[in-house]
Amino acid sequence: MHSIKVKDYLNHRPVTFSQDMRIEAAVEKLLQSGQSGGPVIDENKKVIGFLSEQDCLKKMLEATYQNESHSVVSDVMNAEPFCVSADDSIVQMADRMTVNTPKLYPVCDSDGILVGVITRAHVLLALDKYLHDNYESGHRYV
Template sequence: MQSVKVADYLNHRPVTFNANMRIEMAVEKLLQSGQSGGPVLDDNHKVIGFLSEQDCIKKMLEATYQNESHSIVSDVMNKNPVCVNPEDSILQIADRMSNDKPKLYPVCDEDGRLIGVITRAHVLLAFDKHLHDTYESGNRFV
């Protein structure tokens, strides 16, 4: 299982945002994608932040009380996103996800450019496939 890499299970076409996007537009993208958040990219496709559902809820709640919204993604995004490497082991990521809060990590190259994202569901899929394959290969010798 140590040989199973993030690159084997990541989503290459995640929902992404830019820093100047209005929060309402970002919320629409999140709702349409089904993702719980996504990386914020600059013009060079580098990850400069992360926007989560929780970030959006806080800002949308505030906008509801004020009956207006003028917020953009850069106002609420996490400016210190944690990226993972495509060569990281699924086991490493699973361990991080079991202890840390993020449900989704941007996967970046060495220059910080986005390759994709890996979610808890992707990690569970990797475990499920590994266990299923192990079970099937064990039954062949019975």
């Protein structure tokens, strides 16, 4: 049977941020990467927060009104990131993603060290591949 674990589909080289990075630099990284957000990590690659496009948008809008910006990532990041395990099931991730709003989750080891990220697109790809593999092997779905 085809493996459907997070570790088989995650992005091992996600865009990451440091807490002292200026918001403008973080926005540039997001725009260049095409990611909707990313983990904020410390010098040991431990996940200490999460920065989303929405977080950046709020701060950039505020800076536009004030005609200046002095914000850094730690000012706007979610300081309670929800990490998932590389051994988590893709099916469980899909279920979680239908209820919760994050489009991207940091994948961490048991010490909170970043391993990668998993997105809705990765989960869809995994489910699609699983269904195609089962269909081609003769299984029919009702």
